[in-house]
Amino acid sequence: MTVFLAKPDNGPALPTGHPAAARSWIDAVSAQVTAVTHSTWLIYGVCGVLAGLLTMSLYGRNRRTKNTDKAELTGxxxxxxxxxxxxxxxxxxxxxxxxxxxxxxxxxxxxxxxxxxxxxxxxxxxxxxxxxxxxxxxxxxxxxxxxxxxxxxxxxxxxxxxxxxxxxxxxxxxxxxxxxxxxxxxxxxxxxxxxxxxxAGTAKKVRGRIKWALTPERILVWLRLAEPSERTVEEVERQRRIARFARTAYRLHLLRENNAKKWRINLAQWSLRRQTEAANEHLRLATDQALLSDMRAQLALLYQVEDTTTRAAVADLNPLRPTHPDTQPGSQTVRTRTRSSETRSETERTQPPTQTANQAAKPSENPAEGTVEKPAEKATANSGANPKTVAAKPSHPLADHPVDSVRKLARAFARNRALTNADLGRKAGVSTGTANRYMPDVRAAFNAAENQTTRPERTQQVRIPVPIPQPSQPVLAGVNGYHQTPEENLR
Structure with a gap:
């Protein structure tokens, strides 16, 4: 009987290599935490803690004083x-x-x-x-x-x-x-x-060191999706309707002055009537005097912007010249006129009264005066007054008007008053529309000046000559060189 000695069968052989590394403490803690979180008692414990906190909150809320103010922010x-x-x-x-x-x-x-x-x-x-x-x-x-x-x-x-x-x-x-x-x-x-x-309203906005040129507010304003100022919808609609109405009226009158085509004038008339009806319906244009004044001011700006922005219209303004702090740019013309009138009144006060025509034609025969008076012209020339200041009269009543076109039309009208508005505008170098616009006022100013000059002048007061005082008696000297007494002079 043969006995076979064999190695016991312990299963498949393990691969040879390094032994398995031991787990770190973090992995061990995480495994324990994972096991705890899956346990049933933890769920019950968390639910019990939340129920206790809720009960304590409700009990404390009942004991606190209730806030009856609805506007306050409650717990x-x-x-x-x-x-x-x-x-x-x-x-x-x-x-x-x-x-x-x-x-x-x-x-x-x-x-x-x-x-x-x-x-x-x-x-x-x-x-x-x-x-x-x-x-x-x-x-x-x-x-x-x-x-x-x-x-x-x-x-x-x-x-x-x-x-x-x-x-x-x-x-x-x-x-x-x-x-x-x-x-x-x-x-x-x-x-x-x-x-x-x-x-309220006292908080100051904290500004940075730089200002962004591209901001959401500027983009929205540039896209016309926002307003740069705080205006209501009613104010914006009011301003837009009045501005559109003024532009349409201005365009209609320009088309008529320039003899435009008939269909363009008819189209402008139809647009103006339609905008007038809309403004009267929405803005009550016929009864709102403030709105009418605003509309007239915008039309006046459109009509006069060309004439009031010329070089001659702003010739009296000089930003580089030091002026008195009380002097305002808009009142320089008025102050100049006031000074010139004060100069003329001062000249009239310092100048002696002029003689009449009969007195200037013949010399005075008053024996008490002892001298023969000179003609009035020489008396005026010998006086200290400036002849240019006294005789400085404008060639026409609109010589000092601030608008250059008005002065040109006035000069042309003063030379020949029989010309039409178109001929006057051609001679003055302005358009026919400008001549038609300003000539009624120019004619009215000339008529007013003529009516003022044809009024009877006031009669001058009669000059009363001042008598010359008689000389006193001569004082004689004494024998010894001393002055004689009054009694000795009477001897």
Whole structure:
């Protein structure tokens, strides 16, 4: 009997190599935490703690004094805002948890520390805005910080989303959280301003060191989607209708003055009638005197802008010349006229009264005066008055008019009054429309000047000559060189 000695069969042989490495303490702790979280007693314990906290909150709320002011921000309002903000933040935080695990491959401990970093910054900005409200009575730049952090967190969380629904949900959750926080802060600011009315309007806007040339406000104004000033819709519509009405009326009169085609004039007339009906219907143009004055002022500006912006019209203004601080650009012409009239009145006061025509023709025969009077012309020439100042009279009544076209038309009309408006405009170098516009006033000014010159002049007062005093008796000298007494002179 043969006995075979064989090696016992212990299963497949293990591969030769290094022994298995021992697990680290972090892996051991994580395994224990995972086992604990899956246990049933932990769920019951968490539910019991939450129930106890809820009971304590309700008991404390019943003992506190209830706030009867409906305008105040109650604790319930704050709790609702914070709970909804936490829920929306949790949706975004789940996406950040996946990014830190799937993309950055961080350990779960570091993920617990980092995936709430953006939400912690939102809470910090929230508290800074509240402090800024009580110090400066404004929200400050913290609102923009809250929106910026929320959008950045949503963008990071959405980059690891698998479907478009997750991207939209995470962006929507971040925006909801930021909006709820900003609304609560705005309401708190309003309550603070209601409690302290003196702080309303006193807050100064903090400006940076530079001013951006391209801002959302400027872009919207440039696109005509926003107004640069605070005007209501009614004011904007009122100004637009009046401006359009003035432009249409101005264009109609220009077409008539330039002898445009008939269909263009008819089109302008139809447009003006239609705009007049609309302005009368919406703005009560026929009964609103302030609106009529505004419309007339705009028409006057359109008609006179060419003449009042010429070089001659602004010749009396010199920004480089130092003037008196009381002198205003609009009143320089009036002050010049006043000074010239004062100069003439002063000359008339210093100049001796002139003689009449009969006295100037023949010399005086008054023996008491002892001298023969000169003619009036020589007396005037010998006086200290300036002959140019006395005899300075304009060639026509509109010589000092500020509008250059009016002065040119007045000079041409003074030379030949039988010409028509077109001929006067041709000689003055202005258009026919300008001549038709100003010639009625020019003729009225000439007629008024002629009526004033044809009035009877006042009679001058008779000059009363002043008598020449008689000389006193001569004083004689004495024998010894001394003056004689009055008694000795009478001997």
């Amino acid at each position: 319930t309002d704050r709790a609702v805002t914070r709970i909804t903000g936490i829920l929306a933040t949790a949706v975004v935080a789940l996406g950040a948890w996946k990014v830190f695990g799937d993309v950055l491959h961080l350990h779960w401990f570091f993920r617990m520390v980092l995936f709430f970093f953006a939400e912690a910054q939102i809470v910090a900005a929230w508290r800074r805005v509240r402090r800024h409200i009580h110090r400066h009575a404004t929200l400050g730049p913290g609102i923009r910080t809250i929106y910026g952090i929320a959008l950045g967190s949503a963008l990071v969380a959405a980059m690891d989303a698998d479907r478009m629904v997750e991207v939209v949900l995470r962006f929507f959750a971040a925006l909801v959280a930021a909006y709820m926080i900003s609304e609560e802060l705005a309401e708190e600011l309003d309550i603070h301003l209601q409690a302290h009315p003196a702080l």
